[in-house]
Amino acid sequence: MKKITILLVLLSIQFGFSQSSTAFFTKADxxxxxxxxxxxxxxxxxxxxxxxLEELLKIAANVKVTISDVKTYQAFYINAYNLAVIKGIVDKYPTKSPLDIKGFFDKTTYVLGGKKTTLNDLENKILRKNFPKEARFHFVLVCAGLGCPPIIPSAYKPSTLEDQLQRQTVKALNNPNFIKVKGNKVQLSQIFEWYKVDFTQNGSEVDFVNKFRKEKIPAKAKVSYYSYDWSLNQTK
Incomplete structure (x- = not known):
């Protein structure tokens, strides 16, 4: 009888966690x-x-995701990052740029998945550190600046995450405003400069970009980086 009771408690806890994550993805969408x-x-x-937004972040604070459930874990924290960025801007709005807000990325904390974290730690310790081979994160984590790949009008979900990661990466790397090619020269976003280690695990930055491009960049193209646009990605 005691074993049955313990099992029921564990199942109810697991079901509760599942319900909260389901509610999170639905409401985030x-x-x-x-x-x-x-x-x-x-x-x-x-x-x-x-x-x-406040309701969503309250749900996000109590959602429990495990790293063994890779797609749910990744989808949850990608959405959580984008929502936390929005929260950070809204709290100080009107503002012209996230850089105008002191400590925006490294000091302001949010409770997400039961843990207190900053935006920098969420990106670098929760996502990049745990999934070092997944460079596509850089095309779905949106920092509120126009230099970022655009935020999408839907949530990232476990069942569709692979398609969404691929779609957003292809979209960004085929955008002439994001990857600027002129003859044998290519200007890349400073994202490639800041996170070079992520993009050069299996070759050069050009090799990485060409995996997703319809029109390939010359393998020996001269690479430079254009300045990041930190202007706020607000609706006009």
């Missing part, structure tokens, strides 16, 4: 669909009524 369009966020409207 609705939130992004409501407040994101054309790669930009309607911070002004969220500021007027932040209740849906």
């Amino acid at each position: 609705s939130f992004f669909k409501t407040y994101v369009s054309n790669g930009r966020v309607n911070y002004k409207t969220i500021k007027k009524d932040p209740s849906s």
Whole structure:
């Protein structure tokens, strides 16, 4: 009888965690669909009524995900990162750039998945450190600057994550404003400079980019980096 009771408790806890993560993905999807369009966020409207964002972050604080469930873990923290960025901007809105907010990436903390974390730690310790071969994270984590690949009007979900990661990476690396090719020269986003180790695990940066490009860049192209645009990705 005692074993049955323990089993029921464990099952109820697991079911509760599953329910909370399901609710998170559903509500996050609705939130992004409501407040994101054309790669930009309607911070002004969220500021007027932040209740849906606050509710989402309360759910995110209590969601439990395990690293063994890779797609759920990754999808949860990608969405959590993008929501935390929005929260950080909304709290200080109006602002022209996330860099105008002191400690935006490395000091302000959020409780996500039961743990207190900063945006930098979420990106570098929770995602990049645990999945060092997944360079596509850089095309779905949106830092509120226009230099980032655009935020999408939907949530990343475990069942669709692989397709979403691939789609956003292909989209970014075929965008002439993101990868600027002129003859034998190519200008890359500073993302490639800052996170070079992620993009050169199996060759050069050009090799990485060419895996996703329709029109390949010359293998010996001269690589440089253009300045990052930290202007706020707000709706016009």
